[in-house]
Amino acid sequence: ELFRACNDDPACAVDYPNLEGRLLQLVDDLNENPAIIEVIDPETKETVDVYLDGHALLDFFFQTFYLPDMYATFPKIISDLEEGNYFFVAQILPLFAFDQTFSEGMYLSVICAEDGDFSPADLDTTALLPPVAAYAPEDLQSYLDSCALWPVEILPPSVDDAVSSDIPTLLLSGQFDPITPPYFAEKAAESLPNATHVIDPLGSHGVAFNGDCINGIVQDFLDDPYSEPDAGCLQTVDAAATIPPSAVTFPLLGPLSTLETPLLWQTGLATLFLLGALSAFAVWFVVFLLNAVRNKHREWTQAEKRLRWGGRLLALAFGGLAVLFVAGVMTAVIQALFYNTAYLSVYSLPGAVRPFLFIPYLLLLLAVGIVVAAALNWRQEGFSIWSKLYYTFLAVCAVGYVVVLMAQGLI
Known part of the structure; x- marks a missing residue:
């Protein structure tokens, strides 16, 4: 089938x-x-x-x-x-x-x-x-x-005799049932003259009470067992689209499907680390405004300028790419949830997410750069102790976020 x-x-x-x-x-x-x-x-x-x-x-x-x-x-x-x-x-x-x-x-x-x-x-x-x-x-x-x-007695051959009855009977089958396929019900119906056999064209094993359509068919039968229930809704149920070869296996969907405790801890830590990394956008903007209001300017050496701006670009790029990664993955998950949940059944996401899965490797490189920049900051006498401590905090957040991604199998 x-x-x-x-x-x-x-x-x-x-x-x-x-x-x-x-x-x-x-x-x-x-x-x-x-x-x-x-x-x-x-x-x-x-x-x-x-x-x-x-x-x-x-x-x-x-x-x-x-x-x-x-x-x-x-x-x-x-x-x-x-x-x-x-x-x-x-x-x-x-x-x-x-x-x-x-x-x-x-x-x-x-x-x-x-x-x-x-x-x-x-x-x-x-x-x-x-x-x-x-x-x-x-x-x-x-x-x-x-x-x-096994200590049980074999029952007499009569146990295999077909059940014969004129009682109205509803037989439900799933087209893809591996153990009791539709022809089993067809065979049973031969000795049940008032049987109605309904096949769910998309169903597997145990289709009874599996959705509003089947529930309605069962209810129709119970309301009037001598009339054939209306099974037309089965022809209007949309089949799930076949998962294409371009779909990408996303390992995180495994523990996510069972909400395992380690994943919850990792997600919480990743959120904190990401918020810490993103604080650079707000902190440096506020510092810029305060310096502008107070007309406070300082002359930097060329080496200090390169380190100062290079380090900031690394940190801002890390935060921006991390947000882009989260947004891309979440969009793919939502797309799968609302348009074809079969993706999630095979722990995969639509192929459009593939470019986003390279971002964690870029984040790893940026984290290394941020750590190097943090170490160099401490060697600069012209930088304030607060700026050194804050950039070290950003380095810790970047490294922590990358470590969580590694633990989740994304790197």
């Missing part, structure tokens, strides 16, 4: 040609040269190295297909992985790998009782992707091996 969705979308088809072939090649490449990815346990904050081969990648994708809007983000994820960018995997994988809310025992009790008597040899794999078909017998056998150890 994901490949079909991309092929049917003119923009996606152009940006991501032969998506299926590229995924298969990626699986082969990772099987030959597995990647080692560093992930963080969200509970313990422990860093763990994860082995990712092609088989593990397919398992990972299966889990991510439960997420909304994967039809819009899947092509970009493939493109990033081809380039060796595993940031999305590193952010999402811990949610599955370290999930403490999933009851493995209950899962095995249900699976083994209902389906513990199947034979992997009976599986028809002709419709599966080649690597999925290759792994299927082994994966299914692992279920049987687990069931052999």
